[in-house]
Amino acid sequence: MRTHFRAEQLADPSIAEAEKNLRACVHCGICTATCPTYVLLGDERDSPRGRIVMMQQMLEQDGAPSEETVTHLDRCLSCLGCRTACPSGVDYARLIDQSRAHIQQHYRRPLADRILRWTIATVLTRPTFIRLALSLANLFSPFVGLLPGRLHAMARKALPLSSPVYGGGGSPRSGETEGGIRAHPPSASLRSAPPPQAGEDKMHRIALLPGCVQQVIAPEIDEAAARLLARRGIPLEPLQGAGCCGALAHHLGRD
Ligand code: SF4
Ligand code: SF4
Numbered sequence: 001m002r003t004h005f006r007a008e009q010l011a012d013p014s015i016a017e018a019e020k021n022l023r024a025c026v027h028c029g030i031c032t033a034t035c036p037t038y039v040l041l042g043d044e045r046d047s048p049r050g051r052i053v054m055m056q057q058m059l060e061q062d063g064a065p066s067e068e069t070v071t072h073l074d075r076c077l078s079c080l081g082c083r084t085a086c087p088s089g090v091d092y093a094r095l096i097d098q099s100r101a102h103i104q105q106h107y108r109r110p111l112a113d114r115i116l117r118w119t120i121a122t123v124l125t126r127p128t129f130i131r132l133a134l135s136l137a138n139l140f141s142p143f144v145g146l147l148p149g150r151l152h153a154m155a156r157k158a159l160p161l162s163s164p165v166y167g168g169g170g171s172p173r174s175g176e177t178e179g180g181i182r183a184h185p186p187s188a189s190l191r192s193a194p195p196p197q198a199g200e201d202k203m204h205r206i207a208l209l210p211g212c213v214q215q216v217i218a219p220e221i222d223e224a225a226a227r228l229l230a231r232r233g234i235p236l237e238p239l240q241g242a243g244c245c246g247a248l249a250h251h252l253g254r255d
Contacts, residue, residue: 001025001052004060015059018098022056024090025049031082031092037075045072048082048092055099064106073099078251100253112148117252119151125244130216207237212244 003022009015031048032038038047045054051073058065065073076096083092109117123129137144137155144155206229214221226236249255 001027001056003056009060009062014098018055018059018095021091021095022052022059024088025052025086026088028087030087031085034081034085036077036079036081041075043072046075048086051076052090052092052095055095058099058102064108065103070103070107070109073103097250097253100251101255102253104253112151116150116154119154121249121252121254125212125248127212127216130213134216204234205237206234207239209239209242209245212248 001022001024003019005015005019010019027049029047029049035047038044038050040046044050045068054065054069054072058069073096078093078096080093083090086092123133144152147155208222208225210222229236246255
């Protein structure tokens with residue numbers, strides 16, 4: 001694909017890297033069939049090929065992107081199905097990361113959007129805050145309807161179907177569960193590594209990043225991994241105080 005970056009723009013190594021990726025795209029469209037947002041919405045702007053064109057225009061103009069561009073880039077799930085399908089070796093992951101950082105720097109989002117993104121980056125990265133937020137969501141469930149747009153959708157998913165929000169019962173919609181999202185106490189079995197047992201594999205130890213959201217709403221995943229490894233005689237070493245891996249902030253373009 002032809003690009004039109006200025007020489008001074010290409011002096012920036014990150015733009016030079018983006019240009020190389022953009023030029024590698026030959027618009028063949030092989031990636032579109034692997035893209036869930038394109039399959040669902042059928043809009044070229046929600047396909048990897050369409051997003052690549054919008055990313056090119058945005059980075060070349062080097063200013064505030066349009067609302068249309070932000071909408072369609074925001075809809076990308078970063079699943080990277082397109083990257084593995086691409087025969088030209090376009091590094092879509094790098095392009096979308098650079099574009100999100102550009103949007104974060106140059107675009108002023110509506111207030112509700114800013115509140116939502118701040119909440120994701122601040123609350124969801126801290127297990128203590130997530131537990132508190134889930135307790136508050138249950139406490140204030142009758143007022144969830146007053147929250148705007150996507151904040152309302154997020155709070156609603158945290159509530160059990162017995163909540164008054166559902167009128168005391170009903171069928172869950174996509175992502176909603178019978179019992180709502182429950183906060184679990186920190187897993188005692190993962191807080192400290194047990195001393196090596198006889199027969200344990202002395203050559204291997206596996207470090208576990210407890211993360212943020214998962215350890216609160218689904219600690220059984222790490223507990224199952226610990227049990228499985230214990231059966232193989234491989235001790236698990238939880239990384240105390242490691243905190244969030246940074247993926248949430250990264251995918252919001254905040255790093
Ligand atoms: S498969 Fe690769 S080269 Fe083809 S349109 Fe998609 S990103 Fe571009
Ligand atoms: S990373 Fe984005 S553009 Fe690529 S397949 Fe996933 S949703 Fe589609």
